[in-house]
Amino acid sequence: MKVYERMADAFKAEGTTHVFGMMGDGNMYWMNALIDRDVSCIEVRHEGVGMGMADGWARHRQTPGVATATCGPGVTQLATALVVAARAESPVVAFVGERPAKDPDYHQRLNQSRFADGVETAYIHLDTGEFADEGVRRAFYTAKLERRPVMLSCPMDVQQEKWEDDEPYRPSATLKPQRAGAIDRDALEQAAELIAKSRKPVIIVGRGAIWSGADEAVLKLGNRIGGLIGTSLRAKTWLADRTEYHAGVSGLYATRATMQLFHDADVVIGVGASLNRHTTEHGYIFPSAKYIQLDPKPHIVLGNGHGADVYVQSDAKEGLEALDALLEKRGFQQAGYRTGETLERLSNMYEDRAEFEIEPGTIDPRLVVRAVDDLVPGDVGLFIGNGASSAITTMNTYKARPYVHASGFFGCIGQMLPTAMGATIANGNKPAVLVDGDASTIMHLSDFDTVVRCKMPLLIVVLNDEALGSEYQKLRAHDMDPETSAIPSPDLGAIARAYGARGCLARTVEEVRKGVREWVSKPGPMIIDSRISRAVINVPHRRVLYGKDE
Structure with missing residues (x-):
């Protein structure tokens, strides 16, 4: 067995079913080995499109997307798509060829480590064939743990080395035990206290709430506290068919009615949403509100340049359920935004009355x-x-x-x-x-x-x-x-x-x-x-x- 074949086995063991990219002499043996192992290799017309497809896969499934390109010019074609994947926090592994280790003057040479750093991508280099298992395992582990693209750079001659080890491959999942940390009860109590004092609470949900399956928990808390539901752009229309108190996207893309209603908010609860500068318009959409944030990250700086008044490090669903249980224990229930007046203001919020003179042969x-x-x-x-x-x-x-x-x-x-x-x-x-x-x-x-x-x-x-x-x-x-x-x-x-x-x-x-x-x-x-x-x-x-x- 050659190293490239062992790496194909390792990628399949990591759960890879599809690879997106373009074949070249730096990755063709590995791709052929994958095809022999019933992995679907989808050829594209531009390497950057392959990376974009892997990003799309990762965004949709929340499992690592896999892209590939040959060495040198194949790698440079990935630039924009890698930055997009990094900003989207997409777990992506890019298997790329590299010039032969023994030929520093190879015509497609490129310092791929410096390139990866410039496009906000983690970099793992296959120094020797013995490192093949560890290299693949580290690539998938890093992509999943840090939610970012990882470039696995494999010199062409190293891929052709013999693989001697007959030990079974250990997937990256064996490195990360599935244990949830305990929620800070003091932080939860502070959040419950802040909500109990509120009169106009808003819940802003983001991708994290969707990923955690927090829909029922959001709706239940919203009903209890009389909360208006808004979304980040990434969660657009989520729950819009589940509650009539859905105000749509928060931020510059919010409707006028939504902005006016949000202006009166006294508490904003961010659930799996970063509450960045776009969602809060630097804080101007919620000028008088206190912020509660539930997110699995250790901490986040909000779009207004400050931290949340109460930060709860937690999975969205788990944190919301714990928070609702505390409020239920207090016997807390209020109407809040949930009134006929609010419904009337939301009823025609998407109407755009502006008129323009449309040129002949074109459409509004x-x-x-x-x-x-x-x-x-x-x-x-x-x-x-x-x-x-x-x-x-x-x-x-x-x-x-x-x-x-x-x-x-x-x-x-x-x-x-x-x-x-x-x-x-x-x-x-x-x-x-x-x-x-x-x-x-x-x-x-x-x-x-x-x-x-x-x-x-x-x-x-x-x-x-x-x-x-x-x-x-x-x-x-x-x-x-x-x-x-x-x-x-x-x-x-x-x-x-x-x-x-x-x-x-x-x-x-x-x-x-x-x-x-x-x-x-x-x-x-x-x-x-x-x-x-x-x-x-x-x-x-x-x-x-x-x-x-x-």
Whole structure:
């Protein structure tokens, strides 16, 4: 047995079922060994897309995604996707080739350790073949424990060394006992005391609450304390179909009604949410509130630059259940926000009354997104791209879905298509929808071929303003020439058809609805290129660039 074969055995023992990447001479033997072991190796057209797919897998399943690339130039192609995965706290292991250890002048040489450090990625180097088991084990252990991408760098000649040990591989799970630490009872008592004194409590839930399965615990505590439920962007629409006191996303993407209601909050309970600068708008959304935070991390600094008034290190579900038990023991129950007045203020919170003069042959993007949200069944997941399209999509979709994956971790366009591809595979290749901008979609359009080859039932709705949308609006707001950001776009629906998928160009909302209905009736790879108006300014841009909320 060769070292690369032993490493293939180790990856499979770690639970690897799918690997995303591109084959080269630095990883081809390992990939072939995986295929021989019935691991699915999905070839992509760009190494960065493979890393993005591994990130999407990790975000969706909360188990390590696995990516691969060859040495040198294959590794450098991973840069942006690695930073995104690091910011998303995604457990990802990247098996990468490296120049032969005995050939320092190899033409694809690269200091891959320094590269990994620059893209916020842990680095493990396979110095000798004897280190193969430990290297794989450490890579998966680090990815899971620290929730970050790990680069496992393997010189080509070391991979070809003989493996002599016949001991069975010990997976990384054997290193980490599944023991939960005791919750600080004093902190819980302080949290219960703060809530008992409150009159307008808000519960903000994030990804951590979803991951822990804390839905029932959130709803029960909310009912007891009369709490208004809000979410971070990462938990958008979660529980929206379970309570009428759901205020949607907190932060710049919040509705006007939500911001007004949150302004009166006297206690904010963050559950599995970092309550960062985006969720709290640097604290301005909750100007007079005290903060309680439940999170498994040892501590977090909030978006207002301070720590929570009461910090409880705990799994979301376990902490909420313990907190509710303390309040029940006190006999605490109040109406809080749960009144008819609150319901009236929330009833039309997603209505956007601003009017714009729509250019001929284009569509109001708000109508495009609402049509998608209306026609796509609620059991279909949603991916939201970055850039100007993200605000339009976020503030015009509100149907509860099994998951909503938003971008924005690194503020870059182009990464949500790879993420959606990986998450769709992780979800058993079930139907999903991505709404993204034209520049973002085109950046990795070559890998729509991968979508087609893998028969992904993925609908891509492109909000195509034939421009870099955010820059267009910012230039216009600063009395500069916005047309410098305009980029003519080809017919993306026709490109989809050239790949062997379905696609259409839509210049009316009726054409959008027709395309969506076609996809819903028969999900498969499809692109709807909806030509949208540049006249429409999304709500966050109105607030930031013009100081308006209408």
